[in-house]
Amino acid sequence: MALKITEDCINCTACESECPNNAIYAPGVKWSLAEGTGVRGKFTLKDGTVIQAEERFAAFSNNNYYVVSAKCTECQGFHEEPQCVSVCPVDCCVSDENFVETAVQLVTKKELLHP
Template identity: 65%
Template sequence: MAIKITDECINCGACEPECPNNAIYEGGVEWSIADGTNVKGQYTLVDGTIVDASQRNAPIAVDTYYIVPSKCTECQGFHEEPQCAAVCPVDCCVPDEMYQETVEELLGKKERLHI
């Protein structure tokens, strides 16, 4: 499953540079699949929506950092544990129950993001 950042986030920013998929954004900042990945053209998000990889999308959160579920792989294929959770000083990077994915699915997502 993807990781999410809870409302307990203190906006320290420690998590953002640790993400190998560039899935973490500061609150209020627009995101795209292409940011920090090799994806071009159309991409299917975890909810089934098809977007252009370079399309700017509305922020998921305004007041705190947030993680884009369609880009989060829980660091599978990169690290032994999610790096955002490892560096978070207030333990607000937790599994997102809305996005249940197997290790195989997360590794497949990693491959699609870093072709």
């Protein structure tokens, strides 16, 4: 499943540059699917919503760093361990129980994000 960042985040910035999918954003910064991935044009999210990959969407948090679930693959295909978990000094990168995915689904997701 995707990871999420809890309110315990101290905004240290350490995780942002470690994410191979550019799935982590600073508070208040708008996100896009195209940023840090190979996706361009129309893309269908897990819930069936169709978006334009280049479109920038409002930040999920204005207070803490946040994860875009649609872009998080638990680092599958890049690293053995989730890199945000490895570098976070306060252990606030945790599994997102609202975004459950199997290992196979995560590998497929990685291939969709980096065709």
